[in-house]
Amino acid sequence: MSFTNTKLALGVAAATLTMAGAMVAPQAQAAGSSAERVADAAARKTEALEAQMQQMAAQMQAMQAELSRVKSSSADASTANAKVQELDQWMASVKSTPAQASAKDNLVAVRGGWSALDHARGNTTPLTDGALLSNNRNNEGFYFGGAFDFNVNNDLFGLVDDTSFAIELGVEYAQYGTGTNALTDGTLTALQTANGDTIVLNGHSPRATDSRLRINASPKIKFLHGSKFRPWLIPVGLDINILGVPSNAVSVLNAGLNFGAGAEYDLFRGIVLGTDVRYHYSTSKLDGTPTDGFNAGGYVGFKF
Numbered sequence: 001m002s003f004t005n006t007k008l009a010l011g012v013a014a015a016t017l018t019m020a021g022a023m024v025a026p027q028a029q030a031a032g033s034s035a036e037r038v039a040d041a042a043a044r045k046t047e048a049l050e051a052q053m054q055q056m057a058a059q060m061q062a063m064q065a066e067l068s069r070v071k072s073s074s075a076d077a078s079t080a081n082a083k084v085q086e087l088d089q090w091m092a093s094v095k096s097t098p099a100q101a102s103a104k105d106n107l108v109a110v111r112g113g114w115s116a117l118d119h120a121r122g123n124t125t126p127l128t129d130g131a132l133l134s135n136n137r138n139n140e141g142f143y144f145g146g147a148f149d150f151n152v153n154n155d156l157f158g159l160v161d162d163t164s165f166a167i168e169l170g171v172e173y174a175q176y177g178t179g180t181n182a183l184t185d186g187t188l189t190a191l192q193t194a195n196g197d198t199i200v201l202n203g204h205s206p207r208a209t210d211s212r213l214r215i216n217a218s219p220k221i222k223f224l225h226g227s228k229f230r231p232w233l234i235p236v237g238l239d240i241n242i243l244g245v246p247s248n249a250v251s252v253l254n255a256g257l258n259f260g261a262g263a264e265y266d267l268f269r270g271i272v273l274g275t276d277v278r279y280h281y282s283t284s285k286l287d288g289t290p291t292d293g294f295n296a297g298g299y300v301g302f303k304f
Contacts, residue, residue, distance in 0.1 A: 104270050104303035105151035105164065111276070112144035113297015115174045119290040121210055122179055130289025134245040136179030136210040143295055145172025145214075154225045164222040168234070171215050174293075178207040179245075211244030212291065214280065216258055234260035239280055241291045249287035256282035256291060270303035 121130050122137035147170030156163040218237020224230050239256040246252050262276030278295045285291065 105154070105166075106304050107149040107151075107166075107272065107301045108146070108304065109149070109272070109274070109299040109301030110144070110146045111170075111172070111274075111297055111299030112142065113295060114140070115143040115176070115293055115295045116140045117176060117290055117293040119292075121176070121289060130243075130245075130247040130285075130287065131179070132182050132248040134179035134208050134210050135182050136177045138177035138210070139293075141174055141176035143172050143174035143297065145170060147171075147299070149220060149301075156221065162223070162225040164225050166220045166222060168216070168218045168220045168237070170218075171213070172295075174212045174214065174295075176210045176212070178209050180207050208245050213242040213244070214258075215240040215242075218258060218260070228266040229263065230266075231263040232261070234258065234278070239282075241280075241282065243289060243291075247287035247289040251287040251289075254282055254284075254291060256280055264299075264301065266303070272299075272301035272303060274299045274301060 117139040119129065120137045120139035122135040147168050149166045149168050152165045152167065154164045155161055156165050216237050216239050218234045220232055220234050222230050222232040237258045237260070239258045241254050241256055243252045258278050258280050260276055260278035262274055264272045264274030267273050275298045276296075280291070280293050280295070282291050
């Protein structure tokens with residue numbers, strides 16, 4: 001009886017445990033499934049938060065870039081406005097400043113004075129010094145002419161401040177008196193030909209004016225730029241000499257050099273008074289006719 005009761009109790013206990021296990025297993029399985037779902041949800045939320053953070057970071061970068069662009073545009077606009085204001089101020093100052101005439105550095109002048117040759121043309125021997133066609137023995141006379149000074153720069157090519165360099169183009173007429181033709185005025189009574197024949201020269205010859213024409217091109221250095229008083233110097237220039245009465249060889253043209261110095265004063269509104277001295281030199285006489293000489297005179301010029 002007690003064995004039977006024991007077996008019964010064991011069976012009930014086994015049945016109870018079986019039922020309890022059956023009830024606990026679904027609960028455990030349900031609990032495990034719920035934890036997995038919670039973890040998955042947390043992972044998805046984490047991913048969503050990361051995506052949102054990345055999106056927010058990208059938006060922040062875009063906002064920073066836009067802010068930098070706006071600041072740069074504002075700075076550029078401020079700079080442009082400052083430049084515009086500066087230009088406006090400059091234009092206003094230019095408009096308010098009285099117009100000033102530009103400096104006049106070029107010059108056209110008329111000149112004249114005394115002239116003397118180193119040697120007179122006439123000589124006791126008509127066959128020398130070009131006296132065959134003119135026996136003028138006067139070596140002093142006068143000259144007059146004109147010149148044009150073209151200003152190149154006012155600093156001597158960057159070497160010396162306030163020192164101008166100009167090119168002078170000038171022409172002058174000089175006259176030294178009159179003479180007669182030795183062939184026809186009786187100075188030479190006869191000429192003998194190569195065949196030994198004698199030619200008697202008689203008659204009257206009118207007096208011929210012994211004149212010269214000089215054309216020059218010379219570099220001119222003017223000092224004290226900007227001052228009313230300006231000394232100047234011609235270190236060496238080119239001369240072209242033309243005889244009014246031909247030489248013994250009937251030549252009328254030769255070349256030479258000229259050297260000069262002087263000074264000028266701006267008297268009133270570009271009207272200039274000046275003085276100059278020059279020496280004209282040729283390497284040889286023009287077929288026996290002297291052309292070397294000295295000039296001293298003055299000039300009146302007009303700046304433009």
